[in-house]
Amino acid sequence: xxxxxxxxxRVRIASVQFEMRRIASLEEFEERIAYFTRVASEYGAQFAxxxxxxxxxxxxxxxxxxxxxEAIDALTAYTPRFEALLTDLSVRHQxxxxxxxxxxxxxxxxxxxxxxxxxxxxxLHQQEKIHATPCERxxxxxxxxxxNKVIETDCxxxxxxxxxxSEFPEQVRHLVDQGAMILFVPFCTDDRxxxxxxxxxxxxxxxxxxxxxxxxxVCGNLPNVGNMDVHYAQGxxxxxxxxxxxxxxxxxxxxxxxxTMIVADVSxxxxxxxxxxGTVQNLNDRRTDLYGSGWKG
Numbered sequence: 451x452x453x454x455x456x457x458x459x460r461v462r463i464a465s466v467q468f469e470m471r472r473i474a475s476l477e478e479f480e481e482r483i484a485y486f487t488r489v490a491s492e493y494g495a496q497f498a499x500x501x502x503x504x505x506x507x508x509x510x511x512x513x514x515x516x517x518x519x520e521a522i523d524a525l526t527a528y529t530p531r532f533e534a535l536l537t538d539l540s541v542r543h544q545x546x547x548x549x550x551x552x553x554x555x556x557x558x559x560x561x562x563x564x565x566x567x568x569x570x571x572x573x574l575h576q577q578e579k580i581h582a583t584p585c586e587r588x589x590x591x592x593x594x595x596x597x598n599k600v601i602e603t604d605c606x607x608x609x610x611x612x613x614x615x616s617e618f619p620e621q622v623r624h625l626v627d628q629g630a631m632i633l634f635v636p637f638c639t640d641d642r643x644x645x646x647x648x649x650x651x652x653x654x655x656x657x658x659x660x661x662x663x664x665x666x667x668v669c670g671n672l673p674n675v676g677n678m679d680v681h682y683a684q685g686x687x688x689x690x691x692x693x694x695x696x697x698x699x700x701x702x703x704x705x706x707x708x709x710t711m712i713v714a715d716v717s718x719x720x721x722x723x724x725x726x727x728g729t730v731q732n733l734n735d736r737r738t739d740l741y742g743s744g745w746k747g
Contacts, residue, residue, distance in 0.1 A: 460715050461605050461632065463662075464490035464498045465685040465702075468550075469670035469709035470678065472510040476528075479507055480535055486711055491543035493713050496605050499666040500550030501683070502613050502638040503563070505532060509675045518590055521676065526555040536568035544570045546603055548634045550666070551579065551612055553590060561591045565610045565636055567601050575601045579612040580621055589677045600628040606718060613637040617651045619658065626659045626733070631721055633663045638681065645682045653699055656688045658732050660725050662701070662716045663688040669707040682707060687714040692728045694720040 466486045473479050483500065490498035508528055509521055516524065529552065536549040549566035556562050556578075563579040563586060578595025579586075586592040598621055600607040609625030609632075616622065616635050625633065635652055639645040645667070652663045667683030686703035689695035694717070702714035725733055 459717055459719055461497070461718060462493070462495040462713060462715050463632070463664045463687055464493060464495040464711055464713045465664050465666045465687060465704070466490070466498060466500050466711050467666065467683055467685045467704045467709060468501050468504050468668050470504070470507055470668050470672045470681055471670050472672065472674060473507055475511070476508060476531075479505075483535065484539055487539045487543050487545060487547060489711065490713070491545040495545060495713060497546045497548060497608075497632075497634070497664070499548035499634050499664050500636065501666045501668045502551040502565075502636040503553065503678070504550045504638075504668050505552040506675055506678050507672060509678075510672055512674075515674055515676055518676065522553065522555060522561055522590065525553050528552075529554045533566065533574060536566055537572065537574050540568035540570050541572050546570055546605070548610065548636065548664075548666075550636045551638075553592060560593050562595055563592050563612060565612050565634075567603075567608070567610065567634075569601075569603055571604070577601075577610040577612070579615060581614045581618060583614045585677065598624060600625055600630045606631055608632045608634060610634045610636075613639070613648055616648055616655060616663075619655065622655045622659060622661075626661060631661055631718055632716070633659075633661050635663060635665045637665060637667045637683070639667065640680055640682065642682050645684065649684070649686070652686075653688050656699060657690050660690050660721060660728070660732055662721065664714075669709065685710075685712055687712065687716065689716065690721075690724060690728070692724050692730065694724055694728075 567575040607629040609630035672678040687701040
């Protein structure tokens with residue numbers, strides 16, 4: 451396995467843009483996840499990131515449109531199998547898998563939108579979406595979680611924020627204050643307006659926190675799954691806008707609305723150098739005497 455020292459110079463990220471379409475079996479869905487994970491590993495990536503809500507594709511198996519309560523039951527029943535799949539793939543292909551998000555009923559009985567980080571050491575981490583959208587609350591009954599912590603990986607500390615969460619600067623700053631240098635953003639947006647809200651906010655989070663942000667979204671459609679009719683996505687790996695990085699703050703980006711995978715290298719050493727000696731030094735120049743140091747959750 452690659453050592454921590456060499457990873458400081460280069461971390462390779464693969465972002466999967468996943469097409470939503472009707473499937474004939476759970477195996478078909480899982481084979482596509484396995485395919486992209488294997489290919490990302492073959493490209494030498496340390497991370498593969500999948501989109502928000504892509505497991506809702508499993509609801510397309512039945513002939514009829516499920517009501518929200520029935521859909522949540524079906525998704526919750528699939529949860530153990532999905533978690534086992536991610537863990538197996540990450541270990542088998544020796545890649546850290548940011549496994550997108552999955553709506554499920556948790557032990558407390560609450561319905562959460564949960565992201566997963568399956569690390570290649572065999573551990574599985576969960577991150578609940580903090581800010582449920584109005585649509586998630588009214589249609590699915592999703593409520594927001596209450597804890598956002600960095601995840602320690604063999605490539606350093608990372609953070610996960612899910613779609614709408616990226617639009618809350620204090621949440622990302624809370625992760626950066628804990629040491630996060632790479633932020634993963636699984637997202638699901640139905641139109642270009644919604645996508646651009648997430649994209650512009652991710653770009654702002656990269657600049658103001660001097661971090662890398664890797665976005666992964668769904669395209670296509672699921673006409674027989676409630677509230678998942680159409681989608682718009684353009685995955686990207688974003689950087690601060692300064693001399694060591696891409697001139698436009700875009701290390702890589704996908705073509706809009708096609709199933710694909712993008713691969714980008716980022717340097718944690720360059721990020722650390724920019725934080726110390728960059729043209730602008732957002733983290734060092736914060737006026738915490740006036741407005742505090744970030745979210746306290």
